[in-house]
Amino acid sequence: MKFIVQRQQLISSVQDVMKAISSRTAIPILTGMKIEANANGIILTGSDSDITIESFIPAEEDGMINVEQIEEGSVVLQARYFPDIVRKLPDNTVEIESDENFNITIKSGKAQFNLNGQDANEYPHLPNLQAENSFDIQSDLLKDLIKQTGFAVSAMETRPILTGVNITIENETLHFTATDSHRLASRRVPLEGVTSDSSNIVVPGKSLNELNKILDDTGEKVEISVMNNQILFRTKYLHFLSRLLDGNYPETSRLIPDQSQTVLHVRTKELINTIDRASLLAKEERNNVVKLTTKDNQLLQITSNSPEVGQVAEEISVQSLEGENLKISFSSKYMLDALKVIENDEVIIKFTGAMRPFVIQPADDDAILQLILPVRTY
């Protein structure tokens, strides 16, 4: 195998593929990165067996030459030092060559690295996904869906299914839902023209998080296909494959209250800043709990109290306040997580009493829904 590649292209592909490579893996060869060269270009592959990422560098693209002097072949190199090496090489191009003993030579300018490689035949074979049951989505919309729900997955392995995001398609609607049983985040978007059967899968939150880091928000097309307990996200030059979580995702729609006793309209940024300040004293001992109290004259009061350190109180004026008066305590962290992914200037918060879950939505968009369970305080 041999080729000469533009270093910037290589840096960016290596960075993407590294997101799937872990130094702690039960399969030693997976600490390596597979490099494959053929007449079309180079394919880099990394995997931790949960996630597999393939990045393709085309030999030629829009009349620009990315890869030259290609001699076909493949090899696996130790991934640990590779990103640093590529980043620090002196020249704009990098020559990579491997011999029959998998000795790899990396040349750039006057610098030459000789690395011990491994036989690419020992690298696990990836499932050959047939994109039968697939649909397309724009990358920026997919990133939004992940950002607005992925943070709410459970970090605990006690109920493994909750560490994933539930993705369903039904009635031409794509629906992302995540919950850790203390809060829930969901968003639906229309999927026009998708006539496929309804589907219901659970993708590990960690996988979606890594995918979000790799995807550009350029609005390029992402093709999503599901098969054999795997999900494949495919862009022009990137394949991102993740296993799915086994099991049935709990029915969450019954958690969402269908009526409300107190309804607030409030400016998102102001509420974020006020709760952020109130949470400063509540960091550890009180589990980030803050209290919201409705006042007369379109005012809310946000307070927090940490016996060892002190108290904080701040009033905030709201756009409107309808219904019953209310005192409610909740995790400031959950509230901030939910508010920060809402990009609208104004949110609606619907409460059904101090002990019942409450719902946060953008003022003009009910496709996004954040639900938080209050905290009982004594």
Add this chain to the structure above:
Amino acid sequence: MKFIVQRQQLISSVQDVMKAISSRTAIPILTGMKIEANANGIILTGSDSDITIESFIPAEEDGMINVEQIEEGSVVLQARYFPDIVRKLPDNTVEIESDENFNITIKSGKAQFNLNGQDANEYPHLPNLQAENSFDIQSDLLKDLIKQTGFAVSAMETRPILTGVNITIENETLHFTATDSHRLASRRVPLEGVTSDSSNIVVPGKSLNELNKILDDTGEKVEISVMNNQILFRTKYLHFLSRLLDGNYPETSRLIPDQSQTVLHVRTKELINTIDRASLLAKEERNNVVKLTTKDNQLLQITSNSPEVGQVAEEISVQSLEGENLKISFSSKYMLDALKVIENDEVIIKFTGAMRPFVIQPADDDAILQLILPVRTY
């Protein structure tokens, strides 16, 4: 005590003073910050008993009002949350007030924090340094002296005196020296007009490091005075006090070779990049060792070898190479540390054989001297 202060001024003073406050201290009140208000302004004090920092916010400065409505008094508040609180307050001004029970109220905009404080009389009294034996230096020069020597102090407590920087004044010359017994860094600068007796002290490297973070490189005047086993750095609004290390600093001048067998002139940046690349594979198992070999035709070769991972080799052309041929191994980390603090485009490296310490200096300035002991390789 009461005052209203400009928030930006308070943020920057609090940040400086926090550098001296540790959450792990044997004296509980030192986890707090002392705040003192008098007609002239506010003084914030933090200390970990090794370092004490006082920052002064003048009530008025160049016709600008920084502090208003001052009622004299003092209090100690818990420092842990204070920087975050001040940073996140909503308004441009902050009102701080404490009552006779040391309850502290912090108000800004509609936000109000009530914090439990402590009696400032319980805060340790700071030594009242008389600036008898003092001299002045510009802050940017002082920062350079610290940067060019402080990194070479020992991180090990086995010889405590080596964890400090040796500062001497003799013959109108200020001299900073640091060594961890594997390398040495020194710089001298002329101190015109200082007729005081010669002095020889050792300042903890950690103290100088913190001082460097706080000092601006605006070239403002820093007054340095030494007394009673303490050193005080004083600028217009900042007092930085550090204890000195006890004991005699070793005589280091005899370590510096006065002759050389091989002399290189080389471009600093090129050498840094080449050694940085060569060290990529040498990170752990080989203690960062790289090898330098002189070649014909004004060339050096830098190599490194990590049996598990592979080898790296790179040639670099030098400006001049005089004397005997040489193969020498050394820590790439020590070499990079030394080269990075030399701001000149070109360095001279003087070797006296593969087993002897070698000297690195800027090509046109012998006031800076970096010395490194080579590594024996087999």
